[in-house]
Amino acid sequence: MENDDRGTRPAPRAVRIDHRQVRVLAHPLRMRLVGALRVHGPATATALAELLGTNTGATSYHLRQLAEVGLVVEDPDRGTGRQRWWRAAHDVTDWEPTDFDDDPDARAAIEWIQGDQVRHLVEHAERWFAVQHEWSPAWRDALGMGDVFMSIPPARLEALKEEVWQVLERYHLKADPADPEARPVQVFLAAYPLLEGNR
Numbered sequence: 090m091e092n093d094d095r096g097t098r099p100a101p102r103a104v105r106i107d108h109r110q111v112r113v114l115a116h117p118l119r120m121r122l123v124g125a126l127r128v129h130g131p132a133t134a135t136a137l138a139e140l141l142g143t144n145t146g147a148t149s150y151h152l153r154q155l156a157e158v159g160l161v162v163e164d165p166d167r168g169t170g171r172q173r174w175w176r177a178a179h180d181v182t183d184w185e186p187t188d189f190d191d192d193p194d195a196r197a198a199i200e201w202i203q204g205d206q207v208r209h210l211v212e213h214a215e216r217w218f219a220v221q222h223e224w225s226p227a228w229r230d231a232l233g234m235g236d237v238f239m240s241i242p243p244a245r246l247e248a249l250k251e252e253v254w255q256v257l258e259r260y261h262l263k264a265d266p267a268d269p270e271a272r273p274v275q276v277f278l279a280a281y282p283l284l285e286g287n288r
Contacts, residue, residue, distance in 0.1 A: 103181040108195040110158045111184070115198035118143060119151050120205055123160055126177040128273065131164045133174055210277055232274070238283065246280060253278055 106114065114120060121141050126132060129140070134149040141148070152175050155161040159178055167174035186203075189195035214234075221229055241249070257276060265271060 102179045103183050104160070104179040105183045105188075106160075108189060108192050110160060111189065111195050111198045111202070113154055113158045114160060114182075115201045116151065117205070118147065119155055120202070122148065122151055122155065123177055123182075126161060126175060127180060131167055131174045131176040133172055137175075206277075210279075213275065228272070234277075250278065250280065 104110075114123070118141070122137060125137055125140055132140070134152055135145050137152075138145045138148040152161055156163070156175075161175050162178045164174040164176045184199065186196075186199060189199050217232065221232075224232075257278070
């Protein structure tokens with residue numbers, strides 16, 4: 090049986106961010122710039138400024154800061170004259186919170202990034218709630234979130250997260266953007282302890 094590679098994508102480029110990168114990334118506009126380049130592809134500072142509702146000067150400055158630590162790169166194949174195109178250097182940013190235990194500034198930066206991710210999830214969900222009635226029943230049933238309560242040791246929780254990531258990666262690699270029914274979606278994975286008062 091022949092292998093059908095239609096609809097397969099290359100494995101995502103991942104970066105395990107270091108102390109310097111995390112300190113640069115911990116900024117509202119820089120997080121949005123990296124995200125926009127990952128979602129929409131290469132763009133100029135002007136296009137990104139329009140997309141994100143900011144000014145070109147600030148966008149250019151923060152793109153250069155991100156480039157200094159290798160989180161974005163220029164796309165020389167698209168640049169013409171003075172127009173600079175930028176692209177995300179990676180598809181996935183990876184870290185463990187304990188990577189930064191020895192650096193209070195980097196630890197504070199990663200804590201800010203984690204909080205920003207939660208804020209983004211809340212904003213994302215609220216935007217969806219406002220327009221979900223405009224979507225088809227199939228999409229309304231497919232989208233959304235759920236939760237599970239369990240008691241589990243840390244090693245098994247790490248194994249669970251790894252297994253879920255492998256499933257997500259498999260679906261990501263087989264995604265077919267040409268499918269007329271396909272729409273971009275963002276899948277969040279979160280696990281938090283049931284602290285006192287959450288039960």
